[in-house]
Amino acid sequence: MRDPAAADRQPAARAHRVVIIGGGFGGLYAAQALARAPVQVTLLDRRNFHLFQPLLYQVATGGLSPGEIASPLRSVLKRQRNTEVWLAEVTSIDVAGRRVLLSDGEVPYDSLIVATGARHHYFGNSQWEPLAPGLKGIEDATEIRRRVLLAFEIAEREPDAARRRAWLTFVIVGAGPTGVELAGALGEIANHTLKRDFRTINPSDAQILLLENAERVLPPYSPKLAASASAALQRLGVTVRTGVLVTNIEPEAVTLRRGDSTERIPTHTVLWAAGVQASPLGKALADGAGAPLDRVGRVMVEPDLTVPGHPEIIVIGDLASFSHQDGKPLPGVAPVAMQQGRYAARLITQRLGGGGSLPAFHYVDRGSMATIGRGAAVAHIGPFEFGGYLAWLSWLFIHLMYLVEFDNRLLVFVQWAWNYISWNRGARLITGESSCGKILR
Amino acid sequence: MRDPAAADRQPAARAHRVVIIGGGFGGLYAAQALARAPVQVTLLDRRNFHLFQPLLYQVATGGLSPGEIASPLRSVLKRQRNTEVWLAEVTSIDVAGRRVLLSDGEVPYDSLIVATGARHHYFGNSQWEPLAPGLKGIEDATEIRRRVLLAFEIAEREPDAARRRAWLTFVIVGAGPTGVELAGALGEIANHTLKRDFRTINPSDAQILLLENAERVLPPYSPKLAASASAALQRLGVTVRTGVLVTNIEPEAVTLRRGDSTERIPTHTVLWAAGVQASPLGKALADGAGAPLDRVGRVMVEPDLTVPGHPEIIVIGDLASFSHQDGKPLPGVAPVAMQQGRYAARLITQRLGGGGSLPAFHYVDRGSMATIGRGAAVAHIGPFEFGGYLAWLSWLFIHLMYLVEFDNRLLVFVQWAWNYISWNRGARLITGESSCGKILR
Numbered sequence: 001m002r003d004p005a006a007a008d009r010q011p012a013a014r015a016h017r018v019v020i021i022g023g024g025f026g027g028l029y030a031a032q033a034l035a036r037a038p039v040q041v042t043l044l045d046r047r048n049f050h051l052f053q054p055l056l057y058q059v060a061t062g063g064l065s066p067g068e069i070a071s072p073l074r075s076v077l078k079r080q081r082n083t084e085v086w087l088a089e090v091t092s093i094d095v096a097g098r099r100v101l102l103s104d105g106e107v108p109y110d111s112l113i114v115a116t117g118a119r120h121h122y123f124g125n126s127q128w129e130p131l132a133p134g135l136k137g138i139e140d141a142t143e144i145r146r147r148v149l150l151a152f153e154i155a156e157r158e159p160d161a162a163r164r165r166a167w168l169t170f171v172i173v174g175a176g177p178t179g180v181e182l183a184g185a186l187g188e189i190a191n192h193t194l195k196r197d198f199r200t201i202n203p204s205d206a207q208i209l210l211l212e213n214a215e216r217v218l219p220p221y222s223p224k225l226a227a228s229a230s231a232a233l234q235r236l237g238v239t240v241r242t243g244v245l246v247t248n249i250e251p252e253a254v255t256l257r258r259g260d261s262t263e264r265i266p267t268h269t270v271l272w273a274a275g276v277q278a279s280p281l282g283k284a285l286a287d288g289a290g291a292p293l294d295r296v297g298r299v300m301v302e303p304d305l306t307v308p309g310h311p312e313i314i315v316i317g318d319l320a321s322f323s324h325q326d327g328k329p330l331p332g333v334a335p336v337a338m339q340q341g342r343y344a345a346r347l348i349t350q351r352l353g354g355g356g357s358l359p360a361f362h363y364v365d366r367g368s369m370a371t372i373g374r375g376a377a378v379a380h381i382g383p384f385e386f387g388g389y390l391a392w393l394s395w396l397f398i399h400l401m402y403l404v405e406f407d408n409r410l411l412v413f414v415q416w417a418w419n420y421i422s423w424n425r426g427a428r429l430i431t432g433e434s435s436c437g438k439i440l441r
Numbered sequence: 442m443r444d445p446a447a448a449d450r451q452p453a454a455r456a457h458r459v460v461i462i463g464g465g466f467g468g469l470y471a472a473q474a475l476a477r478a479p480v481q482v483t484l485l486d487r488r489n490f491h492l493f494q495p496l497l498y499q500v501a502t503g504g505l506s507p508g509e510i511a512s513p514l515r516s517v518l519k520r521q522r523n524t525e526v527w528l529a530e531v532t533s534i535d536v537a538g539r540r541v542l543l544s545d546g547e548v549p550y551d552s553l554i555v556a557t558g559a560r561h562h563y564f565g566n567s568q569w570e571p572l573a574p575g576l577k578g579i580e581d582a583t584e585i586r587r588r589v590l591l592a593f594e595i596a597e598r599e600p601d602a603a604r605r606r607a608w609l610t611f612v613i614v615g616a617g618p619t620g621v622e623l624a625g626a627l628g629e630i631a632n633h634t635l636k637r638d639f640r641t642i643n644p645s646d647a648q649i650l651l652l653e654n655a656e657r658v659l660p661p662y663s664p665k666l667a668a669s670a671s672a673a674l675q676r677l678g679v680t681v682r683t684g685v686l687v688t689n690i691e692p693e694a695v696t697l698r699r700g701d702s703t704e705r706i707p708t709h710t711v712l713w714a715a716g717v718q719a720s721p722l723g724k725a726l727a728d729g730a731g732a733p734l735d736r737v738g739r740v741m742v743e744p745d746l747t748v749p750g751h752p753e754i755i756v757i758g759d760l761a762s763f764s765h766q767d768g769k770p771l772p773g774v775a776p777v778a779m780q781q782g783r784y785a786a787r788l789i790t791q792r793l794g795g796g797g798s799l800p801a802f803h804y805v806d807r808g809s810m811a812t813i814g815r816g817a818a819v820a821h822i823g824p825f826e827f828g829g830y831l832a833w834l835s836w837l838f839i840h841l842m843y844l845v846e847f848d849n850r851l852l853v854f855v856q857w858a859w860n861y862i863s864w865n866r867g868a869r870l871i872t873g874e875s876s877c878g879k880i881l882r
Contacts, residue, residue: 047870048590048594048869048870048871049869049870049871065506065508065509066507066870066872067505067507067508067867067868067870068506070870071867072638072867072869072870074635074638074639075865075867075869078637078638079637084640084641086597086598087591087598087871088598105598138870138872139872149489150528153528156527157527157528157529157546194515196519196520197513197515197516197519198515199525200525405867406859407859407860407863407865407867408867410855410859411852411855411856411859411867414852414855415848415852418847418848418851418852419848424516424848426512426513426846426848426849426852427506427508428489428490428513428516429489429490429507429508429511429513429579430488430489430490430528431507431579431580
């Protein structure tokens with residue numbers, strides 16, 4: 001806990017205290033934008049690092065190592081003297097007392113930025129969570145990597161053909177950008193990376209199923225780009241099935257429904273990329289500040305991202321539901337969080353300078369993209385839509401540019417260059433034994 | 442499990458079956474040396490990767506990522522058509538039936554190479570293990586990294602001076618090469634890497650204690666090199682205490698004895714680099730084949746590395762105790778294991794060719810070295826002993842050369858070059874939360 005004497009040493013002249021909860025894109029960009037503001041910033045996170053989530057699927061598929069897409073928050077903010085970083089677990093928010101409550105203490109604030117994001121959502125079937133891990137954190141990624149690699153290992157030693165087939169069946173639920181990128185990477189692994197690695201099985205016999213409830217993949221993109229993505233997935237051996245609903249997940253099978261017919265597919269490896277649910281702090285803001293929540297628990301913010309009736313509380317990123325731009329909420333993607341983080345910082349600085357409020361937040365959509373294996377991607381940038389190699393190169397370039405630290409950029413570049421030349425994925429480690437139980441089941 | 446029909450399809454003309462247990466330096470070098478031999482090789486390992494153990498302390502101190510010092514065994518051996526790799530847990534050896542027993546099956550052999558190495562040894566105080574982790578596997582390294590980084594995080598938020606001091610006290614037990622390298626890396630972290638990262642504490646106030654029972658550090662080296670290593674450690678702020686015995690480890694303190702005086706040092710972070718114990722398969726060979734074991738459970742092998750009375754069983758690496766060269770057992774280091782692996786392969790090939798036995802194994806000692814932080818190391822190579830920058834450059838070069846895969850070499854080189862320029866250690870992640878309990882205590 002912080003020394004309370006130090007915090008209140010100069011009650012008259014003390015700086016405005018900004019507390020930021022969460023060191024993802026929203027929280028980190030807000031902290032950085034406050035570097036030269038006359039405020040004292042405290043950034044709270046449960047983890048000691050910022051994670052570059054758009055590349056998490058590369059860790060899940062052995063293309064990159066966790067350390068390559070994570071940057072220690074302290075190290076990113078070390079030169080910013082008005083900012084301190086605390087490794088802390090936030091339990092709740094005392095809105096009336098203007099304090100953030102921690103599992104082992106508390107922090108007072110004058111302005112609060114809440115940027116705790118979202119987790120996967122199983123639509124009321126939380127019993128599916130251990131059977132079908134989602135992809136939000138580093139441990140999720142290494143768990144998915146472990147399951148995928150282990151399935152090939154077990155198949156190699158399985159004499160029964162039907163059981164072997166079940167081990168070689170990989171099901172991805174949800175064909176948004178994460179599901180599409182995961183499926184593409186799995187297709188590449190099965191057809192290229194593991195080509196000569198096994199003696200009994202042929203990895204390219206693996207069946208990779210990408211399931212989507214909507215009538216096409218990448219629902220937020222145009223039908224043309226969706227068709228181009230579908231074609232690229234098929235070239236990598238991925239079977240795309242749209243218009244299907246997952247009705248059950250068991251340890252050894254997935255059950256689907258399409259119209260009136262149901263189907264049970266034997267598999268041991270189901271990955272969840274279907275839905276997200278806001279962090280529990282949304283609920284805390286609803287209880288403490290009367291914040292309105294949407295269907296998945298996101299805080300429905302004012303045009304200036306504040307909680308209605310509480311101008312001192314700003315909610316940004318995946319936890320915020322912002323519907324003031326064109327009626328439907330902004331998507332939960334990194335650029336929205338970054339721009340909201342910068343806006344939050346400007347709002348606080350503006351108020352402190354006595355300049356009153358700011359015009360409503362306005363998201364500038366510079367485009368979005370998804371890769372499908374190597375050399376293929378789909379992108380829309382401004383008015384342009386394109387696919388193929390050029391989209392893939394743009395994807396590489398943009399993702400490299402936005403990596404927060406220079407050494408990560410260098411390492412990821414070297415790793416990608418090597419993976420490209422060699423078709424290899426060097427980070428194919430099955431880890432997690434020592435304290436979490438045995439690897440072999 | 443393997444298809445038994447396939448294994449015995451051609452009982453008359455089937456190839457000689459070599460089973461290798463363990464994919465460390467000994468097992469992997471043996472497998473590679475058998476690439477063109479008229480044998481069928483099965484390499485068994487509990488993990489799917491070969492680990493470059495000499496650089497494990499770099500993972501424990503955030504300088505490298507696990508993926509950079511590990512290579513998937515399948516990928517290393519993919520082009521070797523006479524070899525298959527099984528991810529398997531060996532439970533015992535049926536010496537009479539010439540079968541290796543697995544947790545989920547068995548493998549028959551004609552020749553067996555046992556290369557399962559050693560774990561840390563707490564000299565009868567196994568209750569110390571959870572309090573003072575050793576450094577043998579990837580999970581050990583990420584656990585040590587977690588504890589060290591977490592100690593700084595907790596100290597930053599601890600208002601009480603005495604408790605803060607206990608969190609900033611790091612004790613390393615054992616000043617062999619691993620202990621010296623760990624202490625040097627911790628000194629570098631405290632005095633350089635974390636320099637500006639904290640606001641309340643000054644990381645260079647950390648107290649790093651290196652404890653050794655012998656009268657000097659690096660007992661296997663000459664007194665001159667030991668003195669040079671001690672001086673380099675002191676420059677990095679490490680306190681070296683020799684001639685001390687650790688008599689107790691508790692969650693919040695370590696107790697030492699030197700002569701008649703005892704001392705209790707408050708600390709939360711104790712790292713164990715003091716002793717090793719052979720893998721339990723030594724005991725299985727003692728029970729099943731009457732193999733003689735030494736004090737720490739290693740198999741006392743014949744001059745040709747076989748188990749007495751069982752020429753079909755060869756024991757290599759850290760599990761073997763080889764005393765035929767100059768009376769005392771060879772050290773448990775990578776070059777011994779590599780050379781023994783190659784010898785084992787030659788012995789098997791020679792016998793199959795009808796050439797009878799080989800001259801006794803002879804270890805060619807090409808030298809040894811240890812680094813102390815950046816820019817300093819001690820080395821003896823042949824008749825030469827040297828320290829300082831040149832030793833450090835040799836250390837870098839040799840460790841890069843022996844990394845098994847080219848992409849690891851490239852990545853480690855880039856990471857080292859960057860760490861050198863920036864004093865940074867980018868892989869400073871505190872991980873292990875999701876399935877293994879909470880990070881914050």
